[in-house]
Amino acid sequence: MSTEIDTVVSKHLHRIAPEADLDQLNSDDDLGTTLDIDSMDFYNMMVGISEELQIDIPEEEYGQLRTLKSINKFLSSQKERDEG
Amino acid sequence: MGKFTMPSLGSQMIEAKLIQWHVKPGDTVKKGDIIGEIDTEKGLIDIEVFEDGTITDLVAKEGEVIPVGSVMAVIGEEGEADKAEMKTTEASEKKMQKVREDDKQKSETKKSIAEKKELPSQRIKASPLARRVATDLNIDIRKVEGSGEAGTIHRKDVEEYARQRVADETFEKEADMAEHLSKVEKKSMRQSIAAAMSKSNKEIPHYYLETDIDMKATVKWLTNENKNRSVNERLLPPMLLIKAVANTLAEVPQLNGFWTDEAMHIEEGIHVGFAISLRQGGLVIPAILNADMKSLDEIRSDFVDMVTRAREGHLRSREMSSATVTITSLGERGADKVYGVIYPPQVALIGFGKITDRPRAVDGSIGIRPMLSTVLAGDHRATDGHTGSRFLEKLNNQLQQPETL
Numbered sequence: 173m174s175t176e177i178d179t180v181v182s183k184h185l186h187r188i189a190p191e192a193d194l195d196q197l198n199s200d201d202d203l204g205t206t207l208d209i210d211s212m213d214f215y216n217m218m219v220g221i222s223e224e225l226q227i228d229i230p231e232e233e234y235g236q237l238r239t240l241k242s243i244n245k246f247l248s249s250q251k252e253r254d255e256g
Numbered sequence: 257m258g259k260f261t262m263p264s265l266g267s268q269m270i271e272a273k274l275i276q277w278h279v280k281p282g283d284t285v286k287k288g289d290i291i292g293e294i295d296t297e298k299g300l301i302d303i304e305v306f307e308d309g310t311i312t313d314l315v316a317k318e319g320e321v322i323p324v325g326s327v328m329a330v331i332g333e334e335g336e337a338d339k340a341e342m343k344t345t346e347a348s349e350k351k352m353q354k355v356r357e358d359d360k361q362k363s364e365t366k367k368s369i370a371e372k373k374e375l376p377s378q379r380i381k382a383s384p385l386a387r388r389v390a391t392d393l394n395i396d397i398r399k400v401e402g403s404g405e406a407g408t409i410h411r412k413d414v415e416e417y418a419r420q421r422v423a424d425e426t427f428e429k430e431a432d433m434a435e436h437l438s439k440v441e442k443k444s445m446r447q448s449i450a451a452a453m454s455k456s457n458k459e460i461p462h463y464y465l466e467t468d469i470d471m472k473a474t475v476k477w478l479t480n481e482n483k484n485r486s487v488n489e490r491l492l493p494p495m496l497l498i499k500a501v502a503n504t505l506a507e508v509p510q511l512n513g514f515w516t517d518e519a520m521h522i523e524e525g526i527h528v529g530f531a532i533s534l535r536q537g538g539l540v541i542p543a544i545l546n547a548d549m550k551s552l553d554e555i556r557s558d559f560v561d562m563v564t565r566a567r568e569g570h571l572r573s574r575e576m577s578s579a580t581v582t583i584t585s586l587g588e589r590g591a592d593k594v595y596g597v598i599y600p601p602q603v604a605l606i607g608f609g610k611i612t613d614r615p616r617a618v619d620g621s622i623g624i625r626p627m628l629s630t631v632l633a634g635d636h637r638a639t640d641g642h643t644g645s646r647f648l649e650k651l652n653n654q655l656q657q658p659e660t661l
Contacts, residue, residue, distance in 0.1 A: 188567075189535065190535075191535065191536075204589055205589070208535070210533075210587045210588075210589065211492060211587050211588050211589075212492070212494075212563050212587075215490070215492060215560075216560075216563075216564065218487055219487050219488040222487040222488070223487075223488065228486070228487065229487055230483075231479065231482045231483070231490060232479075
């Protein structure tokens with residue numbers, strides 16, 4: 173299940189930052205500063221992920237969703253909650 | 257018979273390469289249709305036509321580099337290309353007319369309401385309020401399409417018509433605007449920015465006015481509003497800033513327009529250019545057209561659409577050449593404030609820093625408030641500090657009442 177999340181997150185990250193080498197990215201790296209993603213990119217990424225995984229991402233969570241790890245953790249727990 | 261020429265997308269552009277046509281001779285086109293794609297120093301741009309008609313000739317060939325102002329296509333009046341076929345019997349002519357009418361009906365969108373001038377003056381069903389609003393706005397009520405029962409015209413129909421009329425008029429002006437932008441050598445995007453900014457710095461005597469706007473009310477309103485919105489309908493601060501700037505310019509129009517031929521030309525349409533940086537370097541400044549007349553949600557969808565297309569390289573010629581003012585916003589990770597360089601021939605640029613929590617005296621004590629540094633760069637040939645100061649004051653007022661944006 174987490175593989176699906178990984179795939180979707182990577183896909184949308186690649187869409188907004190096509191030149192970035194995601195293999196070089198550590199799961200703790202701040203996406204904003206490492207990949208130079210602005211708030212509009214982030215917004216587009218959240219819209220894409222949310223639509224594809226059918227998971228709502230409340231705006232108040234945006235602040236903590238700055239790394240691959242935190243995005244993954246949040247999406248996994250939302251998904252479990254939705255399925256549970 | 258009209259000639260479609262290579263549009264100028266800024267004072268630095270002198271030519272562009274035609275990548276492909278989306279139309280062929282004989283095709284009917286409507287004002288605003290995208291008829292082709294060109295490659296410019298600003299990336300790939302979709303080009304639009306500024307008149308209705310039929311393509312009679314495609315002069316420019318795909319792959320050809322065409323100077324600004326050169327004829328690319330010839331557009332005849334609607335149906336002109338069919339003239340030969342019209343010399344047939346009356347019956348078939350009638351048939352063709354019907355076909356054309358059917359086509360017309362099919363493609364009829366709200367946009368074409370303004371063109372229904374040939375409507376006969378039948379008995380018009382309209383509410384008294386609609387008639388009064390039409391009189392006030394100097395609108396011929398016969399041209400308005402009613403949305404009510406049996407085509408009854410309501411106030412909102414008249415207002416929609418008025419809105420469309422302004423948009424149509426702006427469209428025509430923009431077609432002319434490309435003409436008076438001067439030409440300089442075409443180079444890469446970097447050099448095109450360099451040329452524009454050098455010209456600005458050399459010719460425009462900038463003055464800067466700065467104020468800190470307390471964003472507590474705006475941020476609070478935004479947070480609440482977004483709770484009720486799905487992820488893809490949420491509002492971002494720049495959307496509110498665009499709307500607030502547009503509303504303020506409606507009140508202080510002196511900052512909206514161009515300095516050309518040693519004089520200020522105030523523009524009626526408020527087209528807010530928004531600087532978008534590109535990942536590959538450089539920036540583009542497409543405009544949200546008639547931003548003062550759009551709702552916040554219309555601005556939201558225009559903005560998202562525009563940023564996406566800017567980064568994919570599918571901006572439209574009209575968006576690239578029509579900004580009457582520019583906003584630069586550094587976003588949440590940027591610097592605290594920005595002193596911008598005006599994009600000539602515009603006369604003002606509004607720079608927004610990032611919103612940061614800062615101590616602020618509020619009602620006699622110190623509070624922590626989300627503050628937004630706002631810097632107005634004005635062209636001192638066109639306006640004075642007094643006008644700029646009024647602008648910032650009114651902009652602040654707009655942002656203190658986000659619910660009215």
